[in-house]
Amino acid sequence: MTDVIEELQWREVLALSTDLDELRAELARGPVTYYCGFDPTAPSLHIGNLVQILTMRRLQLAGNLPLALVGGATGLIGDPRPESERQLQERDVIAEWVGRIRRQIEPYLDFTGTYAARMVNNLDWTSQLSAIDFLRDVGKYFRVNRMLAKDAVSARLNSDAGISYTEFSYQILQGYDFLELFRRYGCKLQTGGSDQWGNLTAGTELIRRVTGETAHLIATPLITDEQGNKLGKSTGGGAMWLDPTMTSPYAMYQYFVNVGDGQVGSLLRTFTFLEREEILALEKETAERPHLRLGHRRLAEEITRFVHGEAETAAVIAASGALFGRGELAGLPESTLHAALSEAGLVEAPRDTSVAELFRLAGLVAGRGEARRVVAEGGAYVNNERVTDADVAVATPLHGKYVVLRRGKRTLAGAVLLP
Template sequence: MTDIVDDLKWRGLFAQSTDEDALRKVLADGPVTFYCGFDPTAASLHVGHLVQVLTVRRLQQAGHRPLALVGGATGQIGDPRPTAERTLNDPETIALWVSRLRSQIEPYLTFEGPNAATMVNNLDWTAGLSAIEFLRDIGKHFRVNKMLTKDSVARRLESDQGISYTEFSYQLLQGMDFLELYRRYGCVLQQGGSDQWGNLTAGIDLIHRLEPGAHVHALATPLMVKADGTKFGKSESGAVWLDPELTTPYAFYQFWLNVDDRDINRYARILSFKSREELAELERLTEERPQARAAQRALAEELTTLVHGAGECAAVIAASKALFGQGELADLDAATLTAALSELPRVRVTELETVVDLLASTGLVASKSAARRTVKEGGAYVNNAKVAAEDAVPDAADLLHGRWLVLRRGKKNLAAVEVTADAG
């Protein structure tokens, strides 16, 4: 067993626990069976969930036994949001999302050996439970005055929308999850984000009422926010998903590559599995040469490999280099090239125009006269080839995968041209 509490604290992954000294002891005496829950309120996990998934992985690597719960029951209700009621999805959709989330979580855990992980679904112990049984056996042990103190509930009560009984009852369901996992698997620790603290302690209170003498614990990780105060895990286009169909591996890599220097050292400690010495070296490089973005590149490569595989990561890095003239654009496969170009300013045309016209229409220059000046000064490139003549028109043979041109002004300013039958 490693001293996992000290490691979590060093990494910035320890916000609070019910009793730190008792938690340290039980983890040191381990192995401990613990759980973390994930609700299928979307078709994929996003990078905010990755913090919890990788914390589960760390605890397992420290010798403890994880239960990864994907909530087929709680996912049908959803934890109350601070602002408005959730849109409820039908059971068939939830079942599909449960399957997808399970397949996303499983690669990070080990399902063999003495501390093998187990996937669980709270629909298994709620599907056959009647409303009367739930109210009598579970609801009786919750106090409304305490439930009202939960932050998300309190904020909703103060809003014009209020809160439905459905969402208000969510903490009863999560509390029952901990009770059931304690009884079925001997689970004595629940891990989650600090915004879940009310739900985590609700389960502890329920176990104490129904299982006298039980010793159970809660561990909360801090919520991650960016240095500018915005929500972690968001890009300009929205949430950064783990599903490559929702966020391409290229966009995923670029998210980490573009992390603010003020955030990168904190994110690397939380998410990287590099040693303390390796992370200290990256922190030194960031301080001395922030323009090199060594820590961002290291984290982008590590997480893209972890989430999407080494092959996809290599393709993404090759695409990044090729866009800036450090590799062959023609060598990139169609999917990787399309993903990379979707991140750039782009114009659609039905037929090829002069490079001057294309530079102006993509916005790489302010006007056609500025485009002509750029060509004259040797700063215009099509597919990394310098454009020599102001009246140059790309040939159909120049189209990458019969569809794309990559324009560049100078060293760093890029845009894409897509030739289609319909410019709309």
């Protein structure tokens, strides 16, 4: 990769930066040590964090040295949210989340070889720092008027919630992280989200004030859907998590299969390592024949494979086809089937419940009379078999308890038959 900056621009992941010409020169002299921070404010990273991980990976592939920081210290504080104060977690909870997030990041970076990554924890350099030392040696370099102007801080100051001194101080801690990494590893570049720009610049300003040296920043854009919501927020749980127990691989795959046509090209650039020629061809195909959803399916496949691996992706693709009559339901793993039906809508019912009642309970029809009409018209399917009698119970549920209900070609739901 001759110009990683140009690559990041083409991938649409460079929203804000410090002096790009200076940064290009620094990268050309390389390798550059850079870092990105991940706070353990939840037990898992989410799809927005994946943008940062991919950016780190692209920089590493271009011959630079990554530092992945998991904030055992900053996670105890939490960066200010625009709307309200974060709930502080117990120290042992944060420590557990630090371990979980480290394990999530590690597969995406190379920790061996010439450009080996390092995993760092800011608790290592803050745990021994006294309040007096913090105020004298770090706090004196920060100007309150500049701190008040940061977007997240000003939003909270103008709200009924206000802001505590704890969260107000977060930007000092993040700035101190950059200074420490600069001192310890010669770190010259920090990456992060554009919504964190105020916290990012705290570090470059602190380095300049303390050492007189210049450091650099790259910020990625906020990735949103066509309605302007943060990507993944419509999955029901508030975020699309990378942990498969919090967001199933099937849910992740289906989310990206169903993104808007106009987003496919951009998301292929941002979230995949496909070559430019292939992405441009998929963009063209999506524009000319959107009903085939070739770009959507490739996007969903690449992201699911990157996060969950080949085997899970194959199972998800098989389930996606089988649920709509394009494959064998009986061969699907129970966990995949359960996740798929949970996304479609899963109800519970006694084992002797009739097909008509299952369709009613699942919301596929308004009542049993309508269910009988759908059956008579040939539009009702149970486990991909056309139903001919609406008043009988399902004889052979999948894995002994699951029933796939389908009305027509596309309207799907599921049921779990209780003993």
